[in-house]
Amino acid sequence: MVREGHDNIVVIMNCSVIYMSSKGGVKRIADAIAAECGTEAQDASERHVPGQADLLFIGTGIYSGKPDPDFMNYLDNLPLNTIRGAAVFSVSKDGLDHTELVVNLLRHKGIAVYPVHFTCLGQTLFRNRGRPNSVDLVKARDFARKVLDAYQG
Numbered sequence: 562m563v564r565e566g567h568d569n570i571v572v573i574m575n576c577s578v579i580y581m582s583s584k585g586g587v588k589r590i591a592d593a594i595a596a597e598c599g600t601e602a603q604d605a606s607e608r609h610v611p612g613q614a615d616l617l618f619i620g621t622g623i624y625s626g627k628p629d630p631d632f633m634n635y636l637d638n639l640p641l642n643t644i645r646g647a648a649v650f651s652v653s654k655d656g657l658d659h660t661e662l663v664v665n666l667l668r669h670k671g672i673a674v675y676p677v678h679f680t681c682l683g684q685t686l687f688r689n690r691g692r693p694n695s696v697d698l699v700k701a702r703d704f705a706r707k708v709l710d711a712y713q714g
């Protein structure tokens with residue numbers, strides 16, 4: 562992604578969006594964020610080569626009150642040395658933020674985490690039918706825009 566920063570200096574921001582999604586809710590949010598970043602979201606559960614990113618958006622569903630343990634394991638082993646910052650998003654049935662383990666892991670690796678995390682409701686068996694919905698996707702894109710603006714000064 563190429564954008565204009567201060568004094569018309571062109572800033573090249575290399576963004577990646579990485580996620581794990583069991584039922585598809587996180588994937589929909591990840592795709593919306595990736596569209597705002599001008600990239601494609603990467604499913605961490607598929608075989609891939611991690612890109613060299615300045616800014617990494619990281620998304621997980623919440624299961625039994627926690628981020629996906631397989632995703633935690635993936636992040637723990639991910640080389641993060643090029644990353645200037647990370648932003649965290651999640652989907653859960655209560656719509657609350659349960660990403661503390663992800664945030665702590667990233668901070669432990671010395672990565673600055675954007676202080677606001679994006680969370681939204683996700684559909685479970687009979688709850689939150691249709692969520693994330695189109696409004697959630699717009700909010701996800703707004704979140705991505707704010708993060709991009711913050712990192713590009």
Ligand SMILES: Cc1cc2nc3c(=O)[nH]c(=O)nc-3n(C[C@H](O)[C@H](O)[C@H](O)COP(=O)(O)O)c2cc1C
Pocket residue numbers: 581582583584585586587588621622623624625626627652653654655656657682683684685
């Ligand atoms: C086995 C299971 C356990 C879950 N546990 C929780 C939970 O403890 N708290 C919560 O808010 N949501 C919980 N959820 C809801 C998921 O976070 C929600 O369905 C979300 O959309 C999952 O992301 P995904 O659709 O990308 O898999 C659970 C869902 C499943 C399938």
